[in-house]
Amino acid sequence: MDLRWSRAEEAFRAEARAWLEANVPRDLPPVHTPEGFAAHVAWERLLHAARWGVVAWPERYGGRDATLWEWLIFEEEYYRADGPPRITQNGIFLLAPTLFEFGTAAQQDKYLPRMSAAQDLWCQGWSEPGAGSDLAAVRSTAVRDEARGGWLLSGQKTWTTRGGFCTHLFGLFRTDPAAERHRGLTYFLVPLDTPGVTVRCFPRLDGDEEFAEVFFDSAFVPDEDILGGLNDGWRVAMSTTGSERGLTLRSPGRFLRSADRLLELYRERPERSLRDQVVQAWIDAQAYQMFTLRQVTAIAEGAKPGAESSLNKLFWSELDLRLHETALALLGQDGELDGAWSRGFLFSLAGPIYAGTNEIQRNVVAERLLGLPRKLGGHAFRAERDGGRAARRGGRTAGRRGNAGRGPSRLA
Amino acid sequence: MAELLDAEVTPDVVRAGWPEGDPALVGDAWRKLAAVGVTGTLVPEDLGGLGLDENSLVPMLAEIGRSGLPVPAAETIAVAAPLLAGGHLPGVLDGDTLVTAQLGDSDLVPFGQQAALVVLRDGGALRLFPRDALVLEPCVTTDGSRGTARLVSRPEARDGMVLTDDPAEVDGAWQRGVLGTSALLIGLADRMLTLTVGYVGQREQFGRPIGSFQAIKHALADALVGVEFARPMLLAAAWAQSQRSDEATARTSRAQTSVAKVLASDAARLVARTAIQCHGAIAYTTEYDLHLYAKQAWALIPAWGGPAWHRARVAEFLGASDD
């Protein structure tokens, strides 16, 4: 254990801090307004030009080949400087890790530079009206168009953050109608100006108006815009989901900054009965940082977070909610006014829901990390246990068999 | 070490620490640990120890906590042994001489019924007292294996030997005690969680293992989150303690140590409650092993400063205290 930053890392931090201090714009209009959106795009382009947009990426894609540690440092400094929300985040934090892992060289060369330059803005096409927590129930289809060498997408995606402003969508579509559930799905990269694609926005609780439904009516996508293999979409998507829950989407810097702001708020409005909650928020932000540092150490040594990312998600989403509840309590009557805290509170309500609800996360923790039995009906359970291991769940069975024998993997 | 503890510290050995049990079983296990150097973790090599620093405390004591061995592990390994030299040290290192400590305001001395030596705070110094220099009244405690004794009156300073009167060393000893206790708590939490996961995986009701019910899964998932997010903070506090060199670094390590104690205590409390709930009625009996570990945890939570006390220390550190 060594919690010292190296001299190079300290220098990196100093450089990032200085640049951010000099360049972070103040008082941008809200991102969901046209002026605001344009301003946020301009900010992304500025970050990109200075190579601060995607620090851990290779240089040829717009990064500066920074280490994961340096990325963590940049994130910390970014939040410390109250940097604006990153409208590129779905692309750079969710799609990009998947592109790096599963994309062809051609796909990486085509999409990554435009992504980091905010020329393409990506949104995530996961959920559908009939497929939320149960993502494997996806019904949007992709029908083969042999003549043109591609697929015709039909169906509907929903809860698409910033869908109204984005240029591209990555999503799961069913390419094998004979296959059920998570089999027969394919991961597509789709420009939103493709003929047959319609985006319809609707407003959110926190006032954001760019939440969208996206309709597909035989929209053509060529073969080369399949990420990963045909009908292998679930596996590819799970890689994205791992990023979403865990580290890349919510770095500790965000909560360290929020806890500091909460402390400042407490000093302005000390309410003794709330002091413990304020202190606990700071403690929890520290705990999240330490947990992340340990996780990053493991990743740097080649480990994959896997199901552990569900621990991240549970922790940061509940921390964020508690932290904002405490802030509102400190604000008292003023809490009803629109402002950073009240908007932050509203958004924090979504935390336990997006990126996989916390109920799902707890299931994952219990089943994959603690090795508890999957939910099956009584008779079905006994049949399985007593030797009828018919592949009811396909590829999942193998992993589960392993778990059942080994017991809880976290507690060795 | 985990294998050694699994083999030597069975639940029967933990029960042996209770009044009706045979204390020799506990002593034997302790001596076996001592034989591989556990007691001398922080003692310099030239004095017969392992010569390690605070960074090794957490994994070591977490394992001992997990075993439930009823001994003053934090007091001996983290606090007293590094301060001893000469006379008493060999006996402590061998596990023959039990040493405990009470550096806080309480007059309750853990394992005061068995310990041959007791470290007490006397003004700005830490003093070592042989038990016959003290008036100790045995207490019966909820955790029957804790062997607590009440210090009936403060002893004469001259009856004890000064271990240190250097404020930085005294502070360091206190911090190590807090951290060591936090590590024991995490270990106990691990033990209770493992026991529960095993139980709910095989206990059937309504035709299926109760661990397949979401209510059980979610409760245990929350318990795991608490433990897993406390653990790295303990390591961070240990590292901070190992880096203490001046008042500023000592202040930081004190705050981080307080954070560690809060997180470990909250995690252990949640795990204990969850473990009992998930077991159902059987956890409420003394025949089943769970209560052995839960009671140790409940005793350690208020020891070396409880969660409320440590949160107040963190509040001071953050400048959020008006006290």
Add this chain to the structure above:
Amino acid sequence: MEDAEFRQHVRDWLENQLTGEFASLVGTGGPGREHEFVTERLAWERRLGDGGWIGLGWPEADGGRGLPWRQQVIFYEEYTRAGAPARVGHMGEQLLGPTLLMFGTQEQKARFLPGILSGTQMWCQGYSEPDAGSDLAAVRTRAVLADGEWHLSGQKIWTSLAHVADWCFVLARTDPARERHQGLSYLLVPMNQPGVEIRPIVQLTGKSEFNEVFFDDARAQADDIVGAAGDGWRVAMGTLGVERGVSTFGQQLGFRREFEGVLAAARANRSIDDPDIAARITDAWIGLQVMLFYAEATLGNTAGTPAGTAPGTEANIAKLLWAPWHQRLGELAADVAGAGVTVTGPDYALSDAQTLFLYTRADTIYGGSNEIQRDIIAERGLGLPRG
């Protein structure tokens, strides 16, 4: 009698009776303390019986006093205020008695109700088994009718007060061809016979309040079955609905006393000056008000429930309110007591705070665990689909 007059009558009687041999019983018994003064409290049961204070709400024709539930509540209030000892006969009065009123034959009522009303016959409940806890329908204790007698074999567990009970009402499987809720019967079994063996189980508190009960060719009379053979589940569920009625209200008055004890302790040792302790005490008081008002608001619903109709989910909600509340009170009591709470009296004699802390670990488990209550509320109360 008017309510005010009735209250005074109860108060006077209790004041007169809790003297002499019974004076030392004030504040004794109860959860975590069932081991206290058992012999004396059995005598107290008989005294209550003599005074006509058992079965207040039972119809007069069945030996009760037919009092409206308001006055039953008044009795509980005064009983609690006087610190009268916790009841040993509650299973007969609160569970078996009302069951007989609902489902029993005239002969059964004539045989068994007088013993309950006089406080001379004690009952225990034979429901749970090692493999049938939350899943009560998994009961396996067998009863076979032969030679004019039921022959029971099997095992019950968590049986409170089995060691002082004269009788046990047992849920047993009488039709081996049927499964789960079907084929069960509600039998009345005398405890004092060779085929019944009681083994105490020690709790976290170091005491034994409940037991295992082994039936090895134990006998019950052929007629000592409540309801028809195979109808046991319905009869037992009828009991459970009643369990959570007026008697729970009495329990909550006990909670008020416990809360006042914690408040007094916090004032005495100044821990109340700590804003966090003060906040938790305030929350505890608020929770108490919520429970008491909820009990009053819903008491009419459950107490007046006609025989055989399914109660609503008020009782389940009530349990879900009080069990976590009580558990938190236990934790608060321990924190108020401070570090010294780990120290007991001689021979593991527990203080109020310690008992409250340890005993309340079980609150969210017995009488239907929190998880079961939530399922019932969700499925029966809110109409959500079964899992």
